[in-house]
Amino acid sequence: MIEIYTDGGCIGNPGPGGWGAVVVRDGERLELSGGDPKTTNNRMEIMAVIRGLEQTAAGDAVLVVSDSQYVVNTMTKGWQRKINNDLWDALDRLVGERRVKWQWVRGHNGHPLNEMADKLANTAARAAGTKGRPVERRTPSGGASEPVKPSLSHIDESGTARMVDVGAKDVTDRVAVARGAVVMQPATLRLIREGGFQKGDVLGAARIAGVMAAKRTSDLIPLCHPVPLTQVTVEFEDRPGGDGLEITTTARASWKTGVEMEALTALSVAALTVYDMCKSADRAMRIDGVRLARKTGGKSGDFTAE
Numbered sequence: 001m002i003e004i005y006t007d008g009g010c011i012g013n014p015g016p017g018g019w020g021a022v023v024v025r026d027g028e029r030l031e032l033s034g035g036d037p038k039t040t041n042n043r044m045e046i047m048a049v050i051r052g053l054e055q056t057a058a059g060d061a062v063l064v065v066s067d068s069q070y071v072v073n074t075m076t077k078g079w080q081r082k083i084n085n086d087l088w089d090a091l092d093r094l095v096g097e098r099r100v101k102w103q104w105v106r107g108h109n110g111h112p113l114n115e116m117a118d119k120l121a122n123t124a125a126r127a128a129g130t131k132g133r134p135v136e137r138r139t140p141s142g143g144a145s146e147p148v149k150p151s152l153s154h155i156d157e158s159g160t161a162r163m164v165d166v167g168a169k170d171v172t173d174r175v176a177v178a179r180g181a182v183v184m185q186p187a188t189l190r191l192i193r194e195g196g197f198q199k200g201d202v203l204g205a206a207r208i209a210g211v212m213a214a215k216r217t218s219d220l221i222p223l224c225h226p227v228p229l230t231q232v233t234v235e236f237e238d239r240p241g242g243d244g245l246e247i248t249t250t251a252r253a254s255w256k257t258g259v260e261m262e263a264l265t266a267l268s269v270a271a272l273t274v275y276d277m278c279k280s281a282d283r284a285m286r287i288d289g290v291r292l293a294r295k296t297g298g299k300s301g302d303f304t305a306e
Helices: 041-055 067-078 084-098 111-131 186-194 203-216 260-280
Strands: 004-011 015-025 029-041 063-066 101-102 135-139 170-184 229-238 244-255 284-298
Touching: 004 041, 004 111, 015 041, 015 111, 029 041, 041 063, 041 067, 041 084, 041 111, 063 067, 067 084, 067 101, 067 260, 111 135, 170 260, 186 244, 186 260, 203 229, 203 244, 203 260, 229 260, 244 260, 260 284
Parallel strands: 004 063, 063 101
Antiparallel strands: 004 015, 015 029, 029 135, 170 244, 170 284, 229 244
């Protein structure tokens, strides 16, 4: 399915306006934008969808992602069309020849392609206002597209930290696996395996600590959402050579946002608990290689680091 991410807006309403569309097909990306020196927010929102759909062919399956309730609800819920009928007629023709699905999202929801469409629209609006005439831009003009530029979803355009709005996201099954190690002297590992610590069962305590930490992740990491976890597991294996423990944590949930932070928090606290219980015997221990190993679920797709 071809994906089209769209946005539009004005500097004043009416005023200089711009629209932006990002078309993604088979992993390649096309950026489109344009503007008018005197227009409205709603016209720019509709124009973004029109220009995006014009890059597809009759019969194509297309997902249009827009933060405009005006556009999405008019096309899916029959909102009244009192103005902009020239654009609605053009959009109807394009949609009638394609298999179009519509998805409304909240503005600035953190998805890099939604943010890109917004930036394209803003840039085009400023250009139209400066030049005093309509402008239009297409990048690239042909060939393979550039990769999507990364962005920080927890930072807004003014540089302020924010909690990402996940209200419009779908509930999906999410799984995250984190891995790391506690490196120690072989003698320390033997003490753990033989139960030679006065504080008791090292691995049992670390396992419970990891599970409890995962459940408190949103209290520890300020911009994390509370997640209704369905399972957290903490597993230990001896490192090759007997110089420490490999730790693997898995977090699962059916929710609107991922569980990567829960898996990483479980791993970190489990490792710290091992250190705390064993430091009297080996103060040179170190926690090493904490990382996300795998995640599945969600709009960003699957990820495997190893």
